[in-house]
Amino acid sequence: MHSLEDLNTGKLHGIRRLDLSCGLTEFPRAIFELADSLEVLNLSGNALSSLPDDLYRLRHMRILFVSDNDFIELPACIGRCEQLQVIGFKANRIRHVPAEALPPQLRSLILTDNQIDSLPEALGNCAHLQKLMLAGNRLQRLPDSLARCQRLELLRIAVNQLTGLPDWLLQMPALAWLAHGGNPLSPPVPAIDVLAIAWQQLQLGEKLGEGASGVIQQALWQRPGQDPLAVAVKVYKGHVTSDGSPLDEMAACLVAGVHEQLIRVEGRIADHPEGRAALVLDLIDPAFINLAGPPSLESCTRDIYPTGLRLEQDTALRIASGIASATAHLHSHGMIHGDLYAHNILWSPQGECLLGDFGAAAFHPRAEQAAMLERIETRAFGILLGELLERCELPPGDPVWALQEQCVQADVMQRPTMAEVKQLLAASLELKLTARNS
Known part of the structure; x- marks a missing residue:
């Protein structure tokens, strides 16, 4: 992470990537001093609500991240950045996406966890679009023009207000990764008979990993009348991830059942002390x-x-x-x-x-x-x-x-x-x- 002081004193001259997260409420004009070299600009984790109209002066900028800020509209000025390919405005309060905000070379657009209820038909003009992340918004439909984005490969539209998937979407030639759970279109989750495991039966050990959806820890499960069993415990987080809802993820794990190439679910924790959803899973051999x-x-x-x-x-x-x-x-x-x-x-x-x-x-x-x-x-x-x-x-x-x-x-x-x-x-x-x- 860079400092505002180093930026203002010219110590960052010639850098290709700038990362600034220091409570910014205004765009630092000193960034334009890096216009000859800057390709990646990351202003995530600040309190910005606007970007300058002359942002296009960063003529080499290909990647822009402004997640976790205070935007209520995707800034139209980014559409004038001719080299911009990747845009990330995750976890703002964006309600409106103007057509003017879409740059001509756009490949990846990340608008996860905002308040967007519609997208412009101009999205279909983004011929280079490969990746579109829209989980956790308020979309009721997708623009029909999106069908023209023949290179689109990954689409995340989980946890919106969609009542159906248009047939044209399912016929897109390059689409390979689609997340659509957590919408009104989703069917009720089938009832699953799964073992309820008491929290008191688990002795937690080292943390094995943490992702967007939850934390995994090693544990010993003291089964009644049996020897302790080494297991993994995944405690799910409550907020929307880039893929969708952690609770939908847990439901899918349960419905998937038993298969040799799936991680076995031993049971569901019914009484987590913080009321969180959690599963007990087989402990994977570290050789994997x-x-x-x-x-x-x-x-x-x-x-x-x-x-x-x-x-x-x-x-x-x-x-x-x-x-x-x-x-x-x-x-x-x-x-x-x-x-x-x-x-x-x-x-x-x-x-x-x-x-x-x-x-x-x-x-x-x-x-x-x-x-x-x-x-x-x-x-x-x-x-x-x-x-x-x-x-x-x-x-x-x-x-x-x-x-x-x-x-x-x-x-x-x-x-x-x-x-x-x-x-x-x-x-x-x-x-x-x-x-x-x-």
């Missing part, structure tokens, strides 16, 4: 690690894999087959995962894998739309499959490459179901193992 990191500002919608990662063919196909099986299982339970990415997959060198993070999961709103929703997720799987195949040197003519191409094709209903993908990958893996052992 994340397959990749989340997308970067540059990659936008593509995961970042460890440099030089190479996989054995069998390992890559086992991971692909396991995740295909888990995804088909979710579809059979009337839901999509919504965030089928390598960064949400834990794996071991032997090819064992687990699919986690149900933050974007959602239940099918209408039976007649289920097939399209599931085939949108088929495209997400196809992108993942391609990333795995690129790292295991599978010959270009291998039938699995043909399957990958089918999964990502533009015509949504021509993609295979995940149940079909599961069968084809299992058969391919068996053939390769048989040929190797013969």
